[in-house]
Amino acid sequence: MRIDVVTPWYPDHASVFLGVFVQQQVTALRSKGHNVNVEVAQIFPGPPGPIPPAVYEAMHRHAAQDVDAVYPTVDGATWIPCPVPARSGFAGRADAFATGIAAKRRFLPTEGEITHAHLGVPTAAAVLELGDHPVVVTEHQSTLDFVLDEPPARDRYREAIEQAAGFYVVAGHLRDRLIAAFGPEVTDRIDVIPNIVDLTDIAFRERDHERLDRWIYVGAIAAHKGTKLLIEAFLHHRANHNPHATLTIVGDGAEGRWLWNRATEAGAGDAIRLLGPLPHHEIGPHLSDADLMVHLSPAETFGIASLEGLGAGLPVISLRNGGAEHTWGSIESIAGVLLDVGSDAPAVSDSVAELADAPQRLDLASARRYVEVTYSASAVADRLLAAYTKAIS
């Protein structure tokens, strides 16, 4: 099958984590012998108002001389610069994507039998505007509420659901959100295809779970990921339950310095390791060295990190953040603890202590098997191929 994937997120040398889940799908589909072409619509924000024709003309002149100068292709993925006026909203981004993608295709046409657009707005709205049919859509953006709050973007979103040959979300709570926004008439049009959880480089290690000393968190250090709650819960746990507890953080972000200062002030600077962002294949050994994953993001569309933690044999403490309860809520009794959003640091800290006191309920070997069966690259690729086939037919 010839598949055109259009996405605003895809890893590159400057952002190695951006859109890894899209790349994993592409790799899985290619490994099954399918021809996948990727177009990465890249936002270049400009001032308010229309983009002057001179900008596009300059792009076209350079592309005509050397297409790679404007539209570089690496490993079958082509980056497409899309100038976007400030203040044009998500609908403005869709228009900018449509203009940018159309311009690119004049120089580098696509030959897919089907287009797979990542995100309803801006991406699916853009490719539907170009007349790409059939279009299959996957929605997984954490800013979906903001998209739906803008009337033009909301209208475009409804059109995308109605016009797409298949519309999928990565977890059930996003489907619920769209049904709430557009009414029960869209219920039958939206289904779930999860992200891939790649356990290739993540070895399972058997543990007795009686000692939950070594905490690990993998993800951005940012307010919206709950890292302030994480550090406060960790400090509370050291002070009240386990003075030997340590915390390893894989990732970086705007709150890294605050987090370090807070830990140092509390006399726990030596107990925290900030490893910075690591390539996916280097994360496995750190998961293997840990006893427990703590992931306190208040909102997740999917939440790959927690599932990778389960794959490594780690019990997981997480909030019911949308993604978590939909992806592993059904195995919570053997996999860890899900706390309500709004839980405070003592509640998190105490839940770790309670888990360490009664680890008999945990069965992480079964949890890993669940993750492998449900979210393996092969299983997700098969579901995508079924969706494509259904859309084409």
Add this chain to the structure above:
Amino acid sequence: MIVGVMTQPLRVKYAVAHLSDRPVSARLITVQAAKVSQSELGDSIELVHVDAPSTTSVTNRLVRGSATRRVLGWTRSGSHVGRRLERLIRRTLWRVRQAAPPSTPDAYTPAPAVVAAIRSTLEDHDVTEIICFDVFDLVTVEHALANHGDPPPVRVR
């Protein structure tokens, strides 16, 4: 020598990642709004700050505002009140912006200082490539290369 042109802060990490990978010397021409420090770039990349406005000065102010970051930090920290407040602010701002006619800044006019910096680099060095880290800078680079006998290849990255 490779010349990089970067006039907005959102592209800093791309410039650093791209130029740091190259084995040859590079000069990065940038403006005040696109703050980047020499320590981020490494020794093989020369940083040239010129006095010129950023094409995306409006966006820059939003991105760089520490107050904005603090508000977003709170609204996205898990509180339902915070989330609803952010949605309210965004909806209100969106309506205000839709009601106001878009300004027509002269931001796309090639900045003379950037043009001059590119031209002087071309005169003083054997420039093998010019990389625009903001697609809007293509127009500026074209302007600088006008009447240049043997222009180096220009790329957007």
